[in-house]
Amino acid sequence: MSILSRPTLLRTLTALFAITWLAAMAGPALAERILFVGNSFTFGAGSPVRTYRPDLVRDLNREGIGGVPALFKRFAEQAGQNWDVSLETASGQDFAYHLANKRAQLTGVWDVVVLQDYSTLDKLRPGDPAAHVRDAERLAMLFKAANPRVRVLLETTWSRADLTYPPGAPYRGKSIRAMTEDIARGNALAIGSTRDLFAGTVPVGEAWLRAMSQGVADPNPYDGIAFGKVNLWTWDHYHASAAGYYLAALVIFGRVTGVDPRTLGIRERAAEDLGLQPQTAVALQRIAAEELANPGGPRPAR
Numbered sequence: 201m202s203i204l205s206r207p208t209l210l211r212t213l214t215a216l217f218a219i220t221w222l223a224a225m226a227g228p229a230l231a232e233r234i235l236f237v238g239n240s241f242t243f244g245a246g247s248p249v250r251t252y253r254p255d256l257v258r259d260l261n262r263e264g265i266g267g268v269p270a271l272f273k274r275f276a277e278q279a280g281q282n283w284d285v286s287l288e289t290a291s292g293q294d295f296a297y298h299l300a301n302k303r304a305q306l307t308g309v310w311d312v313v314v315l316q317d318y319s320t321l322d323k324l325r326p327g328d329p330a331a332h333v334r335d336a337e338r339l340a341m342l343f344k345a346a347n348p349r350v351r352v353l354l355e356t357t358w359s360r361a362d363l364t365y366p367p368g369a370p371y372r373g374k375s376i377r378a379m380t381e382d383i384a385r386g387n388a389l390a391i392g393s394t395r396d397l398f399a400g401t402v403p404v405g406e407a408w409l410r411a412m413s414q415g416v417a418d419p420n421p422y423d424g425i426a427f428g429k430v431n432l433w434t435w436d437h438y439h440a441s442a443a444g445y446y447l448a449a450l451v452i453f454g455r456v457t458g459v460d461p462r463t464l465g466i467r468e469r470a471a472e473d474l475g476l477q478p479q480t481a482v483a484l485q486r487i488a489a490e491e492l493a494n495p496g497g498p499r500p501a502r
Contacts, residue, residue, distance in 0.1 A: 288302055
């Protein structure tokens with residue numbers, strides 16, 4: 201074994217010290233900035249998700265909300281990713297409301313924006329995409345003006361059981377798929393008309409349908425929840441349960457980051473915090489991953 205000469209040893213130690221000092225001075229990598237814009241479907245109404253870990257995110261309306269964005273942040277931490285997460289949400293509102301009333305909060309340089317519109321696209325004409333297409337474009341242009349490289353994603357939300365099964369509901373007599381398909385069609389029209397403004401869609405509603413078709417979730421809460429199946433809706437059959445929001449957050453996480461949701465695993469911490477059974481968490485992670493890998497559906501944005 202050779203012994204280094206004193207000058208060589210000093211040069212080696214000096215170089216090692218310099219490398220260590222530079223690494224320390226560099227600090228952690230800058231976080232990517234993501235903004236969630238939406239309503240109760242984003243802030244987690246009807247479940248503990250609404251108040252989940254607000255310390256992890258920046259609520260631009262200062263209402264103390266954690267919501268789906270906090271779940272996204274929790275997943276990202278476990279995956280070793282650094283995200284600066286903000287949200288701007290307003291109950292029961294559409295894109296037009298945010299444009300008219302929340303421009304000050306929306307102003308900023310964002311790397312990713314996830315847009316979630318009213319659950320029926322149009323409040324008076326369920327499924328009519330005209331206002332959705334118009335206002336999605338206006339929002340995207342607002343974000344692109346601040347950062348031309350921003351990735352703007354349109355979320356396809358879930359079908360509402362309360363608008364499908366009761367007598368007189370607008371989707372009465374139709375499949376539970378019908379409402380999600382209307383939302384997906386509206387998003388496709390928005391992207392098709394101004395392709396350069398959007399990075400794609402987030403197939404949350406499609407993942408819900410996949411969970412139902414595979415027997416993981418019950419498709420109709422009005423006739424009772426089958427043994428062993430998950431209810432993705434909460435008590436009003438409108439908003440999501442903790443499990444429903446968990447699945448939504450998994451799909452958004454996988455779509456935005458490109459990380460396979462299944463890598464979060466059986467010990468995923470947010471699921472434990474929310475009281476979800478480990479087997480349920482794993483099943484929903486698998487559903488999210490399969491939907492994101494669907495050859496006919498959206499692909500990971502990264």
